[in-house]
Amino acid sequence: MKVKIPRGTQDILPDQVKTWQFIEEKIRLLMEKYRYEEIRTPIFEHTEVFARGVGDTTDIVQKEMYSFQDRGGRDLTLRPEGTASVVRSFVENKLFGAPNQPLKLFYIGPMFRYERPQSGRYRQFVQFGVEVLGSSDPAIDVEVITLAMNIYKATGLKNVKLVINSLGDRESRMAHRQALVDHFRPNIHEFCTDCQKRLDTNPLRILDCKVDRNHPLMSSAPSILDYLSDFSKSYFEKVCKYLDDLHIPYTIDPTLVRGLDYYNHTTFEIMSSNEGFGAITSLCGGGRYNGLVEQFGGPETPGIGFALSIERLIAALEAEGIQLDSEDHLDVYIVALGDEARDLSVVLLDEMRSAGLSADRDYVGRKLKGQLKAADRQQANYVVIIGEDEIARRKAVVKNMETSNQTEVDLQHLIDYLKETVSN
Structure with a gap:
């Protein structure tokens, strides 16, 4: 019988592994400079970890998770992302009591999502991410963004752009939520079934819809920036000021909401601006998630992080024709x-x-x-x-x-x- 590799996975052969090792080494050197420590969590968790952490209304939880029952009847899931697992570990191991705060962590390992395989996107993929827990200083937001940008710089990638937004605090989001409902409800029947469900559960996610992204109501939707509280507006202005001080160019996109429910305040994506990269340009995404630790039973602890796919990074390097110096003599x-x-x-x-x-x-x-x-x-x-x-x-x-x-x-x-x- 001829056995083939499962759809959406890949063999990384010895000559390709050298490229992976080169990238991983560059990342680890940066982690040492920035004083981030590695954390390793299980490849599978109780399903509740992701349902609670990622959000019941997200596509990841509703459509993309590899979930199963073990022989003891427990509901388990192969991890689709890293943040929920890190926060679960942070709470379970009482890392909020560690003497050095904030806690700066990074992880690298396989993640699993059942989605349509395409260039640079797999059902099993390797994700690198960082999480900073314990600081609500806008400066740490900028450190995290700068760190992500420097990873691409260290590997030689040039054609990248930074897009940022603020989702505000709870007060801001509730006001914006109602404005979105009022905006979309009269014509919600023109949208996909997912968006129709999202109108009452999480209308912000409508802005992230790939099916209806060209609908006229998308471009005229109320901007979150018009509903920011004084605190949220001041916080976002400080983030932008620090980016300006560091001469890091960025674009503000009020429709940038990310695909996970736990984000608030600063959100960002790093995208490839190379013309030959393809329709899906996102390389990296992240943001602030104040309140997530409390959802796992921990004390009030602000957090921020990002994650990137190593496969997407390699695809971007190939699109720019960049050859890594990974020869092994x-x-x-x-x-x-x-x-x-x-x-x-x-x-x-x-x-x-x-x-x-x-x-x-x-x-x-x-x-x-x-x-x-x-x-x-x-x-x-x-x-x-x-x-x-x-x-x-x-x-x-x-x-x-x-x-x-x-x-x-x-x-x-x-x-x-x-x-x-x-x-x-």
Whole structure:
């Protein structure tokens, strides 16, 4: 029977993994500079975690989650996003009592959503995200946004744009909610069934509808910015001021609502502005979610974060034609000719690796020419050649693959010679 990979998933092959590792390393270096610590949560949680955290009215909860019952009859779900799990862990482990506040966390790992696969979007995808819990300072909003922008900068991406909005506090959202209901209700029958349901449950989500996004009522819908309370307006102005101070260009889009129920105040997306990227331009999204910790039984704790798909980042790099410098050079390749030389190469290989060198040898019985070609394919910096004559004289030939220069070295000094030569 021929078995194929499930639809919406992908194999990341060894030559592709190097690109992933390069990106992950860039991200981890940034996390060290910004003093964010890694947190690892389970791949599956009780379904209630996402129903409560993400929101019952969201497409994720209603349509996209991989949910199942285990043998004990418990309702479980493969995580579709990271924030709800992090907040659950924050409350359960009482991290709100940690001495260093706010708590700055990051995560990276697979997420699962049942949605239509398309370029750069999969049903299993790897998401990187950060969460800052314990600060309501607009400066931390800007730090989080800047961090997201710097990830794309670190990987070489150039054609990106930042879009921001404010969803305001509860007072602002309630006033705006009523205005949206009054605006859409007379013609709600012209909208999709999802939007008709959203009118009474979460009318803000109508603005995020992909089906009816070109409906005339969308462009004339009341703007949240006209309903911001004095506090919310002042908060958003401060966020914009800090972005201006840092010379980070941005566009304010009052229709930017994001797809999750927990957002309030600052929301943002980073999009690709490359013409060849495709119709779906979003690369990263996030915002503030004050009140979410309380929903999980924790104390009043403000929070903000973002998440990005590594697959979408790689697709954007490909669209811009950016080649990452992720080549993996080999320090030494041993070319062994004859049984005695092959036996010796087993010991030498182990000694080289123990000395901190990356080293390899032939395992399929190639001739001299074939072994040299194998060394070249692995981009070896040096080749050590050992044959019957070399063994008899207790020597080895060391060849520089870039210059083709060759040097004879005593076997007893070979490892020290290689350590010194490779380090130079």
